Amino acid sequence: MHYSLFKECWNYRTNMLYTNYLIIGSGVAGLTYAVKIAQRFPNKTVIIVTKADEHESNTKYAQGGVAVVLDLVEDSFKKHIQDTLVAGDGLCDEAVVEMVIKEGPQRLKELMHWGASFDVDESGKLDLGLEGGHSEYRVVHHKDITGFEVERVLLQQVHKLSNVTVLPHHFALDLITQHHLNITKSKNITCYGAYVLNQKKEDIITIKADTTLLATGGIGRVYGNTTNPTIATGDGIAMAYRAKAEIKDMEFVQFHPTALYNNKDGRSFLISEAVRGFGAILRDKNGQRFMPIYDNRAELASRDIVSQSIDAELKKSGDTHVFLDCTHLDINAFKNHFPNIYQECLSNHIDVEKDWVPVVPASHYLCGGIVVDKNGQTSVANLFACGECSRTGLHGANRLASNSILEALVYAHNIYAYHTANPPNPNYTNIPDWNYEGTSIPKEYILIQHNIKRLQAIMRDYVGIVRSNGRLTKAARHLDLIYNEVEELYKSAKINTTLCELRNMVNIAHLIISQSLEQKHNKGGYYNIDNVRTDKVSWLKVRL
Missing domain, CATH: 1.20.58.100 (Fumarate reductase/succinate dehydrogenase flavoprotein-like, C-terminal domain)
Incomplete structure (x- = not known):
């Protein structure tokens, strides 16, 4: 953000920032919304709060891709809808599924217009991948680092906008509602912004906003062993819960079937679903292929089935992991499609051309979260949610592979469209500073x-x-x-x-x-x- 605009936002006397649009989180959901709303309203201010550096998010680690129907000869919206409904096991909102899937091609086109690069085949057409639960090849990808590419492009767009400020190393503590204003009789809960910890200065600032978007990602670190980064502690959902927003379907935690069995810092390296789509086979320690016993789709069954099958095998055998066998695959093609996975395995002394890859299920994705409508609105006024922290109804009881970036793109656009048609009212509420009274630095961390x-x-x-x-x-x-x-x-x-x-x-x-x-x-x-x-x-x- 230009200095003059930032200065207008800041009240030095009260340690308070004011912005039109507050976004908490810097993944695909938050960044997409930021780009669109800032471009549409160049005289309005946008603040993005992110607790690590601006690049760190669940998006960055997404390997698979974006599931979207592009080939209307071999594929169809109807097929993608049906695959999503099957994976969601009867709990999807069919109207939401149809909306997201049919909007997908346009949202992908926008992403590519901004500069996102995706793999193409020899004819120059997008190289569509196949992943578990999908009946057709429809996953658009950038090698095995699709999320990293999407994050790169969106941050590049954000940095071009003079009315956007990114506050890295700022941790959102709580949403500001009537509770903080000592208003106890109000029936309708309203969000007025957030209290935010500047982690480098160790002071707490008040950010007052006309509207607030939670785009804080997942909850994987709750389980310790997770494919998520260490920042994935469910902050947005927890803040919304304390603000009395409706939270639903939290029992539906998706475990990725194939995380590399080599736990270093709690974050397990993900072996993409696309590797099984490429032809890799799951085996037990004796070399027995077991997935056909459990599902006629074998390794290409949906994630819940594969994870539960591996869990059953491990409980039966007492082993700590099973194996993913890639040794029969074309190694040059494997290196081309999955260079990051290949190198990560090598760094762990695993040569996929000769060695089986030890894998185990790890916490990966939350299908529930903060309940939102098609416009991303929560049950709290002036509070919106997008991405993994939201519960849209798309995933039901189990997310179909590579539907998550698609969902984030569509809902970020929907929230933008809603705010274009319904600009938020200015926030004139007087908000108290954070109360430090009675606190001290803990002696035993x-x-x-x-x-x-x-x-x-x-x-x-x-x-x-x-x-x-x-x-x-x-x-x-x-x-x-x-x-x-x-x-x-x-x-x-002290916080x-x-x-x-x-x-x-x-x-x-x-x-x-x-x-x-x-x-x-x-x-x-x-x-x-x-x-x-x-x-x-x-x-x-x-x-x-």
Whole structure:
């Protein structure tokens, strides 16, 4: 943002910023909306808050691509819709599915117009990939780093806009609602902006906004072993939950079937779905191919089926991982399609031409979240949500591979279109500064780290791929102890990012556990051995 515009936003006397459009998160969802709204309203100000540097988001690590119907001879919208509905296992909103899929080609065209580069075949046409759950080749990709390419292009566009300010290393603490204004009798909850921690200066600023967009990504770090980056602590959903927004379908956590079994820092390297689409085969340690036993689509079954099948094999054998066999594939073609995956395997002393790749399911994607309508509106006035933190109805009980970037592009556009037709009213509300009274610097940060590890162990051991009422009840009981400790510390300690992330993860864990206990049907990515079901995954109860 130009200095003159930034100066207009800042009130030095009260440590307060004012902006027309506040965006929390710098992934594909937030950046797409920022580009569109800033271009449309050059005299309005846009602030993007992101807790790491501007490049760090779930988008950056997305390998697969964008699922979109481009070949209307071999493919069709109807087929893509049907594949999405099958994966969602009866819980998708069909109107939303149709809207997202039919808008897909136009949103992809815009992305390419901004400069996004996708792989092409020898004839110069887009090289469409096949992934699990898809009936046709329709996934547009940039090697095996599609998300990185999308992020690059969007940030490039953002930097061209003089009315956009990106605030890296700023952590959103809480949404500002009537609760902070001591208004207790209001029936309709309204968002007035957010309190934000400047992590480098260690002070808290108030950002007052006409409208706020949550685009904060996923919750993977709640499980510890995850394909998500370490920033994925469910911050946006937790803030929305505390602001009394409607949160739904949190039990539907998607585990990616094939994360590289080599846990270094909690983030597991993802072996893309497209590798199985390319012909890779899953085997147990004895070389037995097991997926045809569970589903006639074998390795190309949807992620919930493949993850649950691997989990069943591991419980049966007592092993820690299975193997992905790529040794029969054309190695030169593999290197061309998956250069990043090939190099990551080599760095772990795995030569995919000769060696099987050890893999295990890892927390990957949340299908639920903050409930929004087709315009991205939440149940809280002036608060919108987009991307993985939102629950749109597209994914139902299980996300179809490569539908997530598509969803983010479509909903970012819809929110932009809504705000174009319905500009938000100026926010004239008087907002108090953050209250530091009675807080001090915590003497033992080790307690925070200890509780993070306790929380992650609870979620992995009791709230994983296959659950039971008994394990969920025990998880809730253990979580209560952590919650009480964290809340006591939060009230007395000076705010820091790690403590707030832990607090958010406790909120997320509570939502996953409580909504899992409420779910009486096994659907998509959710399986509870105490629930009765007689269709596609009934074999799990017999084998466990």
